[in-house]
Amino acid sequence: MTAEPLSLxxxxxxxxxxxxxxxxxxxxxxxGERWGGSExxxxxRMPGVLGLVACRLDExxxxxxxxxxxxxxxxxxxxxxxxxxxxxxxxxxxAHLLGLxxxxxxxxxxxxxxxxxxxxxxxxKDHGFKQIGRRPxxxxxxxxxxxxxxxxxxxxxxxxxxxxxxxxx
Ligand SMILES: CC(C)(COP(=O)(O)OP(=O)(O)OC[C@H]1O[C@@H](n2cnc3c(N)ncnc32)[C@H](O)[C@@H]1OP(=O)(O)O)[C@@H](O)C(=O)NCCC(=O)NCCS
Numbered sequence: 545m546t547a548e549p550l551s552l553x554x555x556x557x558x559x560x561x562x563x564x565x566x567x568x569x570x571x572x573x574x575x576g577e578r579w580g581g582s583e584x585x586x587x588x589r590m591p592g593v594l595g596l597v598a599c600r601l602d603e604x605x606x607x608x609x610x611x612x613x614x615x616x617x618x619x620x621x622x623x624x625x626x627x628x629x630x631x632x633x634x635x636x637x638x639a640h641l642l643g644l645x646x647x648x649x650x651x652x653x654x655x656x657x658x659x660x661x662x663x664x665x666x667x668x669k670d671h672g673f674k675q676i677g678r679r680p681x682x683x684x685x686x687x688x689x690x691x692x693x694x695x696x697x698x699x700x701x702x703x704x705x706x707x708x709x710x711x712x713x
Contacts (some may be wrong), residue, residue: 548600548601549600550598550599550600550605550632550633550636551598551599551600551602552596552597552598552599552636552637552640553596553597553598553599554594554595554596555588555594555595555596555597556588556594556595557585557588557589559588559595559597560581560584560585560588561581562597562604562607563584563588563595563597563607563609564581564584564585565604566597566604566605566606566607566623566625567579567584567607567621567623568581569623569625569626570606570607570623570624570625570626571623573686574685574686574687575658575683575685575686576658576683576684576685576686576690576691577658577661577683579621584609584621587609587611587620588609590611592611592612592613593609593610593611593612593620594609594610594612595607595608595609596608596609596610596637596640596641598624598633598636598637600628600633605624605625605628605633606622606623606624606625606628606633606634606637607621607622607623607637608621608622608637608638608641609621609622610641610644610653612648612650615649615650615651616650616651616652616653616654617641617644617645617648617650617652617653617654618653618654618655619641619653619654619655620655622634622637622638622655622664632707634667635667635671635706635707636707638671638703638707639703639705639707641653642698642700642703642705645700646700650700651699651700652697652698652699652700653697653698653700654676654695654696654697654698655668655673655695655696655697656679656682656693656694656695656696657693657694657696658682658683658691658692658693658694659678659691659692659693659694660691665694665696668696668698669696670704670706671698671703671704671705671706672698672702672703672704673696673697673698674696674697674698674702675694675695675696676695676696676697677694677695678692678693678694678695679692679693679695680692
């Protein structure tokens with residue numbers, strides 16, 4: 545576990561290249577969860593969408609992208625580079641996002657996760673997210689197969705903040 549603090553930076557379309565590099569470094573190409581760079585740029589341009597990049601010593605290590613609409617917030621994508629995993633990067637991003645939800649009066653943060661993505665499901669569950677639904681055959685894999693998406697949600701007041709890093713810029 546490194547002691548170096550993380551800094552979190554909110555980005556818009558100007559950060560599309562960084563966000564795309566992080567996204568592609570987080571999701572293998574054959575998982576059905578990976579978006580193309582132009583898709584990510586299009587989404588970043590949409591109203592209510594914002595990106596967040598986590599850096600350690602100015603090196604981008606993880607990202608999140610969310611969309612605020614009405615009184616909800618959707619976590620569109622979250623990823624951490626393989627070499628930086630299990631060092632609290634995603635935990636810091638999530639804590640910041642739940643803070644944004646609170647300040648913008650979003651009543652919940654929800655997301656879809658591939659049913660067999662054990663790491664992500666464990667991560668969300670550990671922070672207070674609960675399963676609220678399932679979308680059959682939501683992800684198409686490179687081999688032509690399909691996987692269900694599990695929908696999970698957490699209200700700001702139910703969030704279990706396990707973040708020990710309080711040194712965000
Ligand atoms: C899921 C993911 C974002 C977690 O990022 P991370 O920065 O490694 O997570 P953190 O270090 O903040 O972990 C916080 C806690 O989540 C849980 N967790 C994280 N990864 C886990 C894993 N592989 N197995 C079990 N629990 C895990 C643990 O409780 C962990 O706390 P601990 O390390 O003190 O035990 C990362 O594995 C990833 O980028 N995966 C590929 C992309 C992806 O699946 N994104 C989510 C799609 S919805």
